[in-house]
Each structure stands twice: as C-alpha cells, then as structure tokens.
Amino acid sequence: MLTTMSTSLHHRAIEHLGTSIVGGSLPAGHVVLAEQLEDELKVSRSVVREAVRVLQSLGLVETIKRVGIRVLPADRWNPFDPLVIRWRLAGDARGAQLRSLAELRSAVEPIAAELAALNAPEALRRELLEVSDAMRAAGEAGDLPLFLNLDIRFHSLLLTGSGNEMFANLVGQVAETLTGRTVLGLMPDHPSEAALRWHREVAEAIAAADSVGAREAADRIMRHSLAELEPNWRDQPRVFLQPHH
Amino acid sequence: MLTTMSTSLHHRAIEHLGTSIVGGSLPAGHVVLAEQLEDELKVSRSVVREAVRVLQSLGLVETIKRVGIRVLPADRWNPFDPLVIRWRLAGDARGAQLRSLAELRSAVEPIAAELAALNAPEALRRELLEVSDAMRAAGEAGDLPLFLNLDIRFHSLLLTGSGNEMFANLVGQVAETLTGRTVLGLMPDHPSEAALRWHREVAEAIAAADSVGAREAADRIMRHSLAELEPNWRDQPRVFLQPHH
DNA sequence: GAGTTTTGATGTCTGCACACATCGGTGTCA
DNA sequence: TGACACCGATGTGTGCAGACATCAAAACTC
Numbered sequence: 001m002l003t004t005m006s007t008s009l010h011h012r013a014i015e016h017l018g019t020s021i022v023g024g025s026l027p028a029g030h031v032v033l034a035e036q037l038e039d040e041l042k043v044s045r046s047v048v049r050e051a052v053r054v055l056q057s058l059g060l061v062e063t064i065k066r067v068g069i070r071v072l073p074a075d076r077w078n079p080f081d082p083l084v085i086r087w088r089l090a091g092d093a094r095g096a097q098l099r100s101l102a103e104l105r106s107a108v109e110p111i112a113a114e115l116a117a118l119n120a121p122e123a124l125r126r127e128l129l130e131v132s133d134a135m136r137a138a139g140e141a142g143d144l145p146l147f148l149n150l151d152i153r154f155h156s157l158l159l160t161g162s163g164n165e166m167f168a169n170l171v172g173q174v175a176e177t178l179t180g181r182t183v184l185g186l187m188p189d190h191p192s193e194a195a196l197r198w199h200r201e202v203a204e205a206i207a208a209a210d211s212v213g214a215r216e217a218a219d220r221i222m223r224h225s226l227a228e229l230e231p232n233w234r235d236q237p238r239v240f241l242q243p244h245h
Numbered sequence: 246m247l248t249t250m251s252t253s254l255h256h257r258a259i260e261h262l263g264t265s266i267v268g269g270s271l272p273a274g275h276v277v278l279a280e281q282l283e284d285e286l287k288v289s290r291s292v293v294r295e296a297v298r299v300l301q302s303l304g305l306v307e308t309i310k311r312v313g314i315r316v317l318p319a320d321r322w323n324p325f326d327p328l329v330i331r332w333r334l335a336g337d338a339r340g341a342q343l344r345s346l347a348e349l350r351s352a353v354e355p356i357a358a359e360l361a362a363l364n365a366p367e368a369l370r371r372e373l374l375e376v377s378d379a380m381r382a383a384g385e386a387g388d389l390p391l392f393l394n395l396d397i398r399f400h401s402l403l404l405t406g407s408g409n410e411m412f413a414n415l416v417g418q419v420a421e422t423l424t425g426r427t428v429l430g431l432m433p434d435h436p437s438e439a440a441l442r443w444h445r446e447v448a449e450a451i452a453a454a455d456s457v458g459a460r461e462a463a464d465r466i467m468r469h470s471l472a473e474l475e476p477n478w479r480d481q482p483r484v485f486l487q488p489h490h
Numbered sequence: 491g492a493g494t495t496t497t498g499a500t501g502t503c504t505g506c507a508c509a510c511a512t513c514g515g516t517g518t519c520a
Numbered sequence: 521t522g523a524c525a526c527c528g529a530t531g532t533g534t535g536c537a538g539a540c541a542t543c544a545a546a547a548c549t550c
Binding site: 278279280294308309310311312313314 | 531
C-alpha cells in the first residue's frame with residue numbers, strides 16, 4: 001500500500017511500542033487496545049498482534065481478555081534482552097543501563113579471563129597477545145579509533161575465550177559501552193600506561209594458563225574502568241525489589 | 246474446534262517449536278514451512294505466525310521469503326532468555342546450561358555482595374543476617390528442604406540488594422540451580438560448617454557496609470560450590486566462536 | 491447479595507492480494 | 521554448439537479484512 005520501506009511493519013510496530021514503553025510515555029499499568037494500535041500505526045491486526053506477542057515474550061506487556069494490553073512494570077522486563085537494552089540506552093534510563101552493564105562487565109570479565117586461561121584454544125591466546133601489543137602501539141600513537149577497535153577485539157576474545165556462551169553473548173553490550181565511552185570523549189588522548197600494562201598482563205596470563213593471574217589482572221582493568229566511570233552513571237537511582245518468587 | 250486446553254495454542258506452538266529446536270530434533274540450517282507447521286500442530290496460520298515471530302525474537306529462527314523458516318545455529322540464540330534456558334535445562338544441553346549458570350553465578354554474586362554492602366537498604370541487611378542464622382539452625386537440624394528455601398532466600402536478597410536489575414533478574418536461575426543441586430541429592434545431609442560460616446560472613450559484612458569483606462566471603466561460597474559441582478557439569482564441551490561483530 | 495445475562499475485548503480461523511527471491515526456459519551472441 | 525543475459529512462472533512470507541469463538545468483567549435480575 002505504501003512505498004517500499006526498509007524495515008517491515010512488524011519491526012516498526014515493535015520499535016514503536018517498545019520505545020514508548022521503555023521510554024516512559026506508556027507507563028506501567030496503562031492499558032492500550034489492539035484496535036487503538038491499529039489506528040495509531042495504520043497497520044492491520046496481524047501486525048499489531050505479532051508485535052504484541054513479541055513484547056509479551058520480553059515481559060513488557062501482558063494481554064488480558066476483555067481488558068486489553070496492559071503495560072508491565074519495569075521489574076518484569078527481561079533486562080538481558082538486546083532490544084530492551086537498546087531502548088533503555090536510547091531513553092532516560094541510559095545512565096542506569098550503562099551502570100548496570102558496567103557492573104555486569106566488572107563481574108564477568110575477571111571470571112571470563114580465568115576460564116579463558118583454563119580453556120581457550122591456542123590460537124585465541126596468541127591473538128590476545130598480538131592484540132594487546134597492537135593496543136599499546138595504537139595507544140602510544142594516539143590513534144583512538146584504532147585503539148577502540150582493538151580494545152573491543154580484546155574483550156571479545158576474552159569473553160568468547162571463556163567458552164561460556166552467556167559470557168560470549170555480552171560482546172555486543174561491551175562493545176557498546178566501550179564505544180559510548182570513546183564517543184562521549186571520556187577517554188584520555190592516550191590510554192593510561194596502567195591500562196595498557198594490565199591488558200598485556202591478562203593476555204600473558206591467559207597464554208601461560210595462569211588463571212589466577214588472568215583473573216586478577218582483568219579485575220584491575222575493571223576496577224580502573226569503573227572508577228573512571230562518568231559520575232552520572234554511578235549516581236543513577238538503584239531499584240530494590242522484594243524477590244517475588 | 247478442539248476441546249478446551251489449559252494453555253493457549255500460541256504457547257503450545259512456541260513450546261513445540263522451541264523444544265524441537267533447542268532439543269536438537271530440528272538442527273540448525275533446517276528449513277520448515279509455515280504450512281507444514283499448521284498441519285503438524287493442527288493450528289491456524291495466525292497461531293503459527295505469532296509463535297514464529299516470538300522464536301525469531303529469541304534468535305531461534307529467521308524467516309526468508311520464498312524459502313521458509315530457517316533454524317539458526319545455537320550461537321544465535323539469546324542465552325539469557327528464560328525460555329531458552331528452560332528448554333536447554335530440559336534437554337541434552339542440561340549439563341552445559343547448568344555449568345554456564347554456575348559460572349555466571351560465581352562471577353555475579355561476589356560483585357552483588359560488594360554492591361549490596363554499599364547500597365542495600367537497612368531492612369534487607371537485617372533480613373540477610375536473620376536468614377543466615379536460620380540457615381545455620383536448619384542446617385544443623387538436618388532440615389534440607391527448609392535449608393534450601395532459606396538458601397534461595399539468602400541469595401535472592403543478595404542479588405536484589407545489589408540494586409542492579411540484571412543481577413536481580415538472575416534470582417530465578419539461581420533458585421533453579423540450588424533446587425537442582427538439592428533434588429539430585431548432591432547436597433550432604435548437613436551443610437558444611439564452612440558454607441554456613443561464609444554465608445554468615447557475607448551477611449555480617451553487608452550489614453557492616455564492608456564491601457571488600459562481603460565480596461571475598463561471597464567469592465569463597467562460589468568457589469566452594471563450583472568445586473563441588475557435579476563433575477558432569479564441568480566436563481560439558483565448551484564452545485569457542487569468533488566474535489562476528 | 492447471589493446468580494444470570496450482556497457486553498466487549500482478545501483468541502482463532504480463513505480467504506485474498508502483494509512482494510520478491512529463486513528457478514528454469516528462451517533468446518542472443520560469439 | 522556453447523556461454524551468457526534476460527524474463528516470466530512459481531512458491532512462500534507479509535500484510536490485510538472479516539468472521540466466529542471464548543471468556544471474564546460488568547450490568548442486571550431476583
């Protein structure tokens with residue numbers, strides 16, 4: 001009916017509803033009707049229904065017969081879903097989301113380094129050493145874009161080298177936080193000597209199958225990068241719920 | 246048309262497809278047709294289409310015009326989605342899934358303890374102390390079911406007390422692993438003195454806002470519980486992928 | 491107030507039109 | 521004859537419209 005568009009109506013509907021809910025313009029408890037969404041988005045019932053089903057699986061809404069589609073409170077959302085994370089990063093909750101991701105990284109990466117030291121394939125250990133060397137070169141040359149790419153590569157190798165698929169799945173989120181840090185100009189012109197050394201230490205420890213050393217070095221990186229977090233991120237209000245289980 | 250059933254057709258379709266894919270009877274790369282699913286499940290197109298949309302959002306399938314519905318390889322699945330985790334726990338990958346969850350716990354809980362020591366509300370700190378006392382009582386009395394409940398409560402408080410919604414979201418998975426450990430008879434009749442002491446230490450450190458102590462004590466619990474992991478869990482093959490980023 | 495009926499929303503089914511990647515046939519050219 | 525470009529047929533997901541089924545809230549009756 002309309003001219004060709006890049007994304008499907010289905011994706012557009014998901015995006016519209018998702019950003020509205022996560023962005024806050026559709027508060028928890030609010031009820032929308034499927035027909036209302038059809039009119040609003042000018043799409044058919046199937047598109048709306050399929051989108052709602054996806055959002056339901058993400059915990060953003062629930063459907064109740066005779067009532068409508070009810071928006072669920074944030075503690076019902078799946079905080080690990082890439083869509084939810086993206087929507088939160090795009091909205092007011094950006095700071096809180098970045099802090100959560102930073103805390104998750106600081107928990108996971110040291111253990112990932114430890115596991116990589118125990119399990120990673122030989123080629124991956126070698127590449128880790130190469131990348132850490134290249135990071136030093138790029139850092140001393142002041143080539144921040146290249147450094148960012150290598151940094152992402154380094155942490156990707158670390159996470160995949162753990163052999164834990166959940167850790168490996170965090171690669172995208174880590175890349176996002178590293179990129180965000182650089183894009184926002186939070187990185188010094190030249191990475192600190194300490195950071196360069198610790199990355200190298202992680203690589204060497206993994207190459208040497210020194211799990212304790214790998215973990216400790218990775219832990220130093222995480223403490224350091226948490227400490228230099230944008231204060232705004234740290235100051236985001238935390239949420240404490242009773243486990244409703 | 247059919248007699249009434251407890252779960253909706255939609256959920257049944259998701260369950261059928263999901264378990265088939267995660268369980269391995271529909272291998273990666275395999276292509277199924279929507280019509281074929283209608284016949285197989287005896288449901289209409291809308292039900293199939295809505296279910297496929299959900300599976301698509303989980304990364305289990307992709308739809309290609311003129312081709313059909315293609316099953317995606319396991320590394321495209323969202324390993325944090327509760328459905329995926331449940332299906333993996335129910336199938337051959339149970340061991341690998343339990344190991345992944347155990348590793349995630351061992352990474353997250355020490356940091357959660359540290360954050361709880363810094364941020365948790367007063368009431369939560371107090372309850373943590375009470376629960377750790379009750380755990381000792383139940384443990385020494387040999388009341389394993391009660392101990393399990395208290396153990397779950399303890400770790401739930403820890404995770405929610407961190408104020409990190411991603412950590413808090415792991416409560417269900419932690420409960421699953423703790424329950425599994427007990428149900429499978431992997432727990433001694435009386436919890437070890439060390440475990441009881443460490444739980445108490447975590448609670449005391451959090452009550453005293455001693456973040457370092459909380460982290461270290463929680464780390465000891467995790468190391469201990471990893472060490473007594475069912476050997477089968479540890480022996481599960483790991484997967485190492487190149488980050489396709 | 492308890493039981494019944496009405497109502498209005500989602501759940502499910504079906505037929506249709508369209509978009510578009512793939513495949514095979516046809517024609518052209520060397 | 522063989523290689524290549526073109527082009528239309530085919531099949532399948534995408535989107536639409538309308539119908540009926542189901543079920544729970546709300547209104548109504550007694």
